[in-house]
Amino acid sequence: MKAVVYKEPYTVAVEEVSDPRIEDPTDVVIKVTTSAICGSDLHMYEGRTGAESGIVFGHENMGVVVETGPGVASIQKGDRVVLPFNVACGFCRNCLAGNTGFCLTVNEGFAGGAYGYVSMGPYRGGQAEYLRVPFADFNCLKLPPGDEHEDDFALLADIFPTGYHAAELARVSPGETVCVYGAGPVGLMAAYSAVLRGASRVFVVDRQPDRLRLAGRIGATPIDYSEVDAVEQIKEQTGGEGTDKGIDAVGYQATVAEGEEQPAIVLNNLVESVRPTGMLGVVGLYVPEDPGGPSESAQKGELLFRIGRFFEKGLRMGTGQANVKAYNRQLRDMIVSGRANPSFVVSHRVPLDEAPDAYQRFDRREDGWTKVLLKPWESDGQQKKEKAAA
């Protein structure tokens, strides 16, 4: 089958690889209908986090089941399903507690597994025509048959639940004010989740006009930090207090207005932007090893954190990758009933063959390239026709 294969920094190729097959009785194989490109694919693409030449990318996957193992109880051939990016067993201690992003079974010696990484277990990515799904009863979320809501559903694999996880970590509740740093796909999904949870005001901080525009479209207040001091703006608009809750959707590659990387700047700005007794949801990535970091301590994942202020204000903070399984069913139901339409964030739908080009342009953050979906079974022509019709 065809798949998007990582070759070397800044190069992916669409190549023939072996078909996946049932390896364990609890596996299924799906025909991939949509697989998204994610910001963390770009980390690998840029060579910043480790990727091995030859691996297949893709952890945001959905499709239709084409084969089931004999130990699978609830999933059948023909079922349309979306898969959490985290592979999980469903029965280890962490999965039982709902922390499926930290499964102790699927990736020996580490808490947490995923498709399409080197370090997250032996699970090939889904930017391909087919994908093997382990522990299928647990990992498949069934969708209504057909192709309705395809793009919305595709976002259930990662960014919608990840944005929602940020709101959950910060325990955003009705009537609260929230600031979100970062208006990339995850930041937008976090802001959107805050809105869906009843936040009274949501501020979104970024510098890219197209992304800030999207923030405005969902009812959030955009703040362009290349033009104003974000912390001051947030305080000014909240009576000097700061927001109830804060979300970090940027992580360690944060930059100041001038473009320089300051890995702790978003975290520390959040400490100032949030009122005493507030809470931070941190889903922007921080890593224990970052060879490209701007200082020796940054390279070890140690950052100068304003813990003095954090403590004085009695703040709390939750971090880590999303436990997709904890939210994806509820979010699916919001999509089905029309309450949520997360696909407003999707800017491009391209066939598999165009993946190398899409990677390049998405990586350069070309204007308007917010979120790219790969469609392995749609031909180029079909895509173009759709775009024209839209």
Add this chain to the structure above:
Amino acid sequence: MKAVVYKEPYTVAVEEVSDPRIEDPTDVVIKVTTSAICGSDLHMYEGRTGAESGIVFGHENMGVVVETGPGVASIQKGDRVVLPFNVACGFCRNCLAGNTGFCLTVNEGFAGGAYGYVSMGPYRGGQAEYLRVPFADFNCLKLPPGDEHEDDFALLADIFPTGYHAAELARVSPGETVCVYGAGPVGLMAAYSAVLRGASRVFVVDRQPDRLRLAGRIGATPIDYSEVDAVEQIKEQTGGEGTDKGIDAVGYQATVAEGEEQPAIVLNNLVESVRPTGMLGVVGLYVPEDPGGPSESAQKGELLFRIGRFFEKGLRMGTGQANVKAYNRQLRDMIVSGRANPSFVVSHRVPLDEAPDAYQRFDRREDGWTKVLLKPWESDGQQKKEKAAA
């Protein structure tokens, strides 16, 4: 000053009564700008729950502070405030736990106090020109000065928080399905709260077309139980399962389609309407003494409850009057930011003098009389003008 005084069943009058004054150092007196008529006022009006001739009605009050006691720290003359219908001290065990509807201080020998009742402590009602507010620092919620959002804010005294309390008791969370029995003002506010909290689908059961229309306007699915079997409808629309959560906004005066009172019918229908492991929020009133009840046990507040099914399904239930103080600030913030506009439920705004007529028509549930606000300081002419302009 003028006030709405209860005389005898089905009769209230606007009469002169003594002006309220500061009695304790922690009191304030407010000039009432809006005071609503509530369904529980009608219980007394009809003589069904005890009311003494001569008492002033009105527990849904807001206005402007005109006098403050020397022990008041945070409230000043001129502040615009709304008061929870429950009078509470702020320092007893129940208030500390957020259960301000069950204050142990303000109504000796009973857990909970309120304005304008016989049994809820010595607090005169606010359907009058002025009102004394005890423990003012705790009981006053400050509002933006001016008269913007007046009708929305007035609903913060009772029905919006009471509807929200129902959703909180049932722990309605994003993506869930909810059924609400009763589309009176509280039921509509409960449905609206469920929507604001992110419910994916909300069903509202009633038989009055005007109320069901309002339910439809906020995105809920109306079900007319005079035309269809509500339980069956709910199951049918939820894949046979029932909703995740259920709300009782009717209480012991529930009637079947034919009009006969069956005090347990809503509760028992909820048991069937909600899926196993679900949760019920019960804010429709049940009382330990109901001399007008249809049976001896009903008169003692004992009803034939389907506890066998309730247990088999592993259901949970929360009940009781709302702890308004637990929600009113957040809901105010949603109004101020434009996220919530609860006044869609308000049908009539009348001057104090017209209260007797308004009571009569509201009590008869005349078509379109959903919720009535009294405006003690607006003249008849002014009201009419406003209506014409609207």
Add this chain to the structure above:
Amino acid sequence: MKAVVYKEPYTVAVEEVSDPRIEDPTDVVIKVTTSAICGSDLHMYEGRTGAESGIVFGHENMGVVVETGPGVASIQKGDRVVLPFNVACGFCRNCLAGNTGFCLTVNEGFAGGAYGYVSMGPYRGGQAEYLRVPFADFNCLKLPPGDEHEDDFALLADIFPTGYHAAELARVSPGETVCVYGAGPVGLMAAYSAVLRGASRVFVVDRQPDRLRLAGRIGATPIDYSEVDAVEQIKEQTGGEGTDKGIDAVGYQATVAEGEEQPAIVLNNLVESVRPTGMLGVVGLYVPEDPGGPSESAQKGELLFRIGRFFEKGLRMGTGQANVKAYNRQLRDMIVSGRANPSFVVSHRVPLDEAPDAYQRFDRREDGWTKVLLKPWESDGQQKKEKAAA
């Protein structure tokens, strides 16, 4: 193999039945080392709840794995495990929410499955030499190898988690006061759980002196309702208020002091025994059909419940069978570390052959017969020796 087979009301026999075997790839078979007799076995034994002649009893099972299916990932031959009485899949909506007592997969058309019942799915009981365990990765809780804590661990299958569930439903938290109605094995476990969770005072209401003595041994205050009015006692000892929380460990077969069945008496006494804003955890069984009930409505599981008082006091209530899986790991860890020793409740350990006699004496509630463990692989002589040594 040998197993305890139900024949007719008041009769069980130890008979030869077919050996269990791996039926699905995710099954394991265990050699049963301990299987307890439960109060709900007695319901069937007495013919009160439906049992079919020929079924094997036993839902409180532990043992050692002797065979594993090819789809089992984490359990190996030789592992010592204890099984929740509820059979659950681990991937349905209810299991994902932690409500494993209401699994939607294992018992078609019903929420919840268990071993050893007619109506709880096709799972033979474990009062036998061997037992098939479905969805083994999810249902097996691993124990330290050897035979230490055997009797404590056996109680992890049902009554310790069920008692704990009662405390969880009532959200018993440190410093609170709690009343527990019923000092049978589950009531004692509920009281014990309340103590472990830090309750400041626990009252246990029963009439059997041996059981009340056990309550006293774990630091609870026994109340003999055949001698005093339990509600009055509880109020008197709590400053007239009642306890913070209440637990029903009796259910629909409740009797008054004179011995007559009054199915709602415990529930209604709890309403009076608990302070306003309190919470009830109901694990004593209520059923939707009880042909032996004392009235027509009781036979349909409808009881005269004091909902008026319940509402007035703003009470909350949680019910249903325990989700064992939600607690058994934590409770196991308390046993291993010596923090918990639930086996104080065990009165008898007998070989399988003596099951008929044990059933009879336990059913009669002979003095001192609190909890019986069956030991399929220990000979009569061995048991006796142990008893002599103890």
Add this chain to the structure above:
Amino acid sequence: MKAVVYKEPYTVAVEEVSDPRIEDPTDVVIKVTTSAICGSDLHMYEGRTGAESGIVFGHENMGVVVETGPGVASIQKGDRVVLPFNVACGFCRNCLAGNTGFCLTVNEGFAGGAYGYVSMGPYRGGQAEYLRVPFADFNCLKLPPGDEHEDDFALLADIFPTGYHAAELARVSPGETVCVYGAGPVGLMAAYSAVLRGASRVFVVDRQPDRLRLAGRIGATPIDYSEVDAVEQIKEQTGGEGTDKGIDAVGYQATVAEGEEQPAIVLNNLVESVRPTGMLGVVGLYVPEDPGGPSESAQKGELLFRIGRFFEKGLRMGTGQANVKAYNRQLRDMIVSGRANPSFVVSHRVPLDEAPDAYQRFDRREDGWTKVLLKPWESDGQQKKEKAAA
């Protein structure tokens, strides 16, 4: 009256100061029966955090009410009460949310007030014969009359609730494993709280043998970090995983085994000591300004925090001073019922006159000087007699 007055670094004196009096209608004045010396008194005593010459120390106070303002409703002359160290109003947004340590009313321009500090509002300390208590209805916790449990109750002002707060921030629940860094009075109270909440195993890390002994006495496992690597020990004893939860009861003055200050060492050790998905409760103090800090960033309260690992493990962290009012009633009830006896930590009871000497020896951490209570109304002779009798 006599009071403990701060003079200059390392010097306090017992001097005559003006008697406190009712200043606001909601004040009371108490006769102080016990006032404890706290570790944060030592911070000021050492001149490390700002103190002005002339202020009266003492934020851990209890006593008997001798005068009440006219606006006080629930407290009467003769009531025995204990006061949270945090002064709070009871009606601001933070107090309403239970965050009484961050009151917005009592200390203008800052979230939070306390007795006996320069920066925490105009509230004189209670190491004196009398003390004024503002917002008395809210701040007084009533105690049983008499002098029983005096030393246990005194600890309700600060260290018992502060230790409990740590356990609450880390949401320690039954069966969990917990590590506590620091066996000072707060660390011991945190460990004790974890035990009371049902933790299965608690590890306490310190280097002072007398304190580690006390940890052992309450059932915790002491770890002497001057002898072993604490992180390794904790991992070894938890199967390589680390504990479920972690508590920092040390703060920014943390030292390594060799005695050198490394302000982030405890925080970073906790990140390693706790298992993925774990949670940290941080009550050891971190400050935004520490002129004596070992580096420029430390002086600004910015520390090199292992956020990379923290994120990778999906950890959460709660910080800040305790909201005493959120816990003190429940903890009082545990003391009254005999469930909790926190005074095991008290090493010395001395009359006011001996305060200067006690400060000196406690500050030097002389062996056995764990916790000192001042008894303003007991003469030297009386104290000695008591000690002899004990």
